[in-house]
Amino acid sequence: MNRIKILTLSAFCFSAFAADHLPPFPNWSGASAQLQKEAQHPWVTPAELSGLTTTPSYDETFKFLDRLVASSPMLRMDMIGVSPQGRSIYMVKAGTDPEQIGKDGKPVLLVQAGIHSGEIDGKDAGLMLLRDIVQGEKAGLLNDVNLLFIPILSVDGHERSGKYHRMNQRGPEQQGWRSTAQNLNLNRDYAKAEALEMQALLKVLNNYKPDLYLDVHVTDGEDYQYDITFGFNEPMHAASPNAASWLASVYRPELNQALRQAGHLPGPLVFGLDPLDFSKGISGAHFTPRLSNGYGDIRHIPTVLIENHSLKPYRQRVLGTYVLLEHSLKLLAEQGKVLQLAKKADENARPASLTLAYKASDTPELIRFSGVASEIRTDKITGLQYRAWTGEPKLYEELPQYWENVPAVEIDVPAAYWVMPEQHQVLAKLALHGIETTRLKSAKTIQLQQLTATQWSFAQKPYEGRFTTDAQFKRDWKKIRLPAGAVRVSTDQPLGRLAVALLEPTAPDSLFHWGFMPGMFERTEYFEPYAIVPLIEQAAKQDKALKQEFDDAVKADKALAGSAEAKVQWWYQRLPYYDQHYLKYPILLEH
Template sequence: MKTLYLAVLAALALPVFADNHLPPVAAWQGASESLIQPAHPWVTPAELTGLTDSPDYQSTMTYLKKLVESAPSLRLEVLGQSPQGRDIVLVKASQQPDLIGRSGRPTLLVQAGIHSGEIDGKDAGLMLLRDIVHGDKAALLNNVDLLFIPILSVDAHERRGSFNRMNQRGPAIQGWRSTAQNLNINRDYAKIDSPEVRAVLKAINQYQPDLYLDIHVTDGEDYQYDITYGFNEPFASLSPNGASWLSQVYRPAIDKALSRQGHIPGPLVFGLDPQDFSKGLSGSTSTPRFSNGYGDVRHLPTVLVENHSLKPYKQRVLGTYVMLEQTLKLLQEQGKVLQLAKKADENARPQQQVLAFKAAEQPDLIQFKGIRYELVQSDILKGPYVKWTGEPKEYKDLPVYWEKVPAQEVEVPKAYWIPPQYQDVIERLALHGVKMSKISSAKTLELQQLVASEPRFAEKPFEGRFGVSASFDTRWQNVSLPAGSVRVSTDQPLGALAVALLQPQAPDSFFSWGFFHGMFERTEYFETYALIPWIEQQLKTDTKLKQAFAEAEKQDDKLKKDGRARLNWFYQRSPFYDQSYLKYPVLLER
């Protein structure tokens, strides 16, 4: 094995990663360096480079397939194909790999390479799997199962180059952020346009993991931390029991393990002002477009790992290894407690649901391990920019403005009704795992209809879609539902997810992503020669209509002066007007 990969790497003639444009970095040594085993018979391709580079897709798959073939505790499953036809694979590691998802053992799902330039998790995971099946760490699978996606965005992984990540130290050759369809699929968890994220949901629905780790590398500021991570905190979580476990059990154990191995773990926060770090930080509460926001709304405890881009690749990979190993150890001890917390969230049926949070006006204060910087005048920029010096700086009381104030909250309906013509939405709900029931014959129900006003369309596409937002009025009406209509009850474990996807005010609802643009179009209009005689006739026979127009004319100067506005007023109240215009087609059952 070792001879094979030495030959492969030599043939590639890999360039040396140049980082002289990046801020200075402190030399690092840690106990986790002992994890590198260049003389091991199953040495990984990345270890042969001293963890300065990462193998391509084919070399990764070759190593992985041979590793799986060599160990009865491993299985390899193809979850789907990428747009360019590459396999998206899942490694199953267990003492009983064929029973994962059915045995009741705590299950960890680890995903690497959703942004394939940020591939730390792949190489850490390969090392850990090697040490489990051909080393001294088989006990990590005692009563715990591991699911590992080494590369999610496989096409982007092969858009390889040494200039793909300007602000990141290694690996020498990096993948690309977006997929072959130019989608940033860490924005795709709600709308699931991509086959890559659909593959993840297939694994989640099939194996029902108890904990989900999504491994990235940061952008942005410099600081001392090499491994940062976060989740929707208990004070702003739709899964408060799982979030409390992450906060009170997971974070202290992981921080301790990383610190013991020479790493510096830190919170997942971002600077408010790029030129004045002392103004503080923002702490985000993710919506369901992101992995950790999606996990929160479907009651799957999810940790977003963001290794620090300015730390060397070796340091980041080893920190990731430590984090994965300690997570498995913790699940040995606390996995059943986590399962109970997860079940409690799934069984909860809150009457209100927060759709989005905004930042608190009053900050929390934290100690923060920063890096000193200078504001340097630039003739190119025609202004100042931040220049990081590499020197540690301790902030004792740095303000953090957490997104923990409800910005949009709704009463949870009993159910949503979707007409059968919206098969795309119905199919995506099924891919999410949301339970639905279909009526075989038409029926009439009194339901709530949401009517949009003041629609605001995006001026340019985002993640392949033109989004929209609107205000809504609510009306009760008797609705005739055709055969094939689907009822989505909120009385189910994924009820909160159904609300997040079907309540149109939600930031990542199907409505907000643009699945219902047809409701904003009219295809039938009036001719003046036909409408005026109709109006004249109605004013003679319909006293209520006549009075309503008189009242409206008093309150609206435009109706007094603008003939076209007068015609439109009557047309909108005529039986000829499109009764579906501006009406959200998904109806609410209360």
């Protein structure tokens, strides 16, 4: 038998290929370049030693931070968790008194880098900024505000480093991996909170309750002129409308101005609708609680998703991130009390109804957009048709942006949810999120709404480590005897909307959707024909109305009429022997 040896591309020498396979980009020389220190500086960061073309390893990063923290009483570094591979996850606390952060009333800025550790701009920008605060002339930044900085959240992914991880990203030379050692994408894990890294982060959010939360990423996708883009759930579809209004009316214009003055071009988050025709427009997404800015919105922590443009050089992106972080500190020092009041107003709101999911409007907003010209090409080898970006600036005077602001799933907010005591995973998740609960000491009977699945489907392949579930439900009111140990989750609490998002099964990131309750779809008791047939005959003889209902059903349903098994199942479902928990959602609603 002939054996064919198949070589992967990694077997070839990539140096034989073109030096840069990415679209061309214009030279950049912004004012923020002066922030970069030369190699001879006593506190030069590891990335600056290479001219901001590389990023340090985990060990190199924390060697520098250990030295920096030891040099100043304004810094302290805490271990907030341990990764699946056993690496420590650290957070730097920076303030005039780090031990009083969260207690002294000063506004708190949380900056998180490396949730996707190939997108590591925030780490190197943060190291430079901390250096300039404690070893430069910027200590005044922390007079009226505190900073929490997580340099690397996905530490295992960070150490899965290589040159060929992100083919659509211009630097650094070595890049970490997008997912964790357990192959979980942390920025899809906020609601289900399965990763150890995410559980560590939730403890930080619960303990410190930051007033502003910045999550630093690098984009995928299209080419355009903007180098720093950022966004959040807008007031039109936010669960925290007061904070969203502050972000839209104060934060965005102030940061845009600061970035422009430093030589950068800030812009909106860009999610193209058609990979072959950019002129069709972009999405104005509503972010759900699986994502950082969706999660922050629903638990009333003003959260900004920063997406630096992957096609811009690493140096340019890092310096732009530095400017954004510095001016976020300045703005929070000035506006912190205003933002705290907005945040408190959102926490105190108790809406009677809640929109859980949105769909895009058919009517776009037309925006002015600084894009890049492109052309459609066909690859000679594969026949693939694709959009090639030319690097030439192109201004779209009226680019359509389709906002996701049309309600798709709406519910009346219940007074409370009742979680049965056997739902240990659900109760553990609620505790992780910091949601308040009370446990029933003795059994009692109350009128509750029970949900029964009428149509359901299961994912055919895993997504983020789970097989998701979707269903439609019939809702009935019943007197139900709750056992001792049942847990009441009131929606009359600051995290009430988060409780709804996790426990309402039709919500896009509910624990039900993430597949935490598969047992409700299984029946474990059975019957034998010799036992059920006499029961059916007896029921038909004694209950004339039920017999008539059966006859009418047979006339109306051809499938039922033609199947003896279906007829037996029809009767079985109406006998007292039928499993009364089958298809019943194991969480009850109190209105």
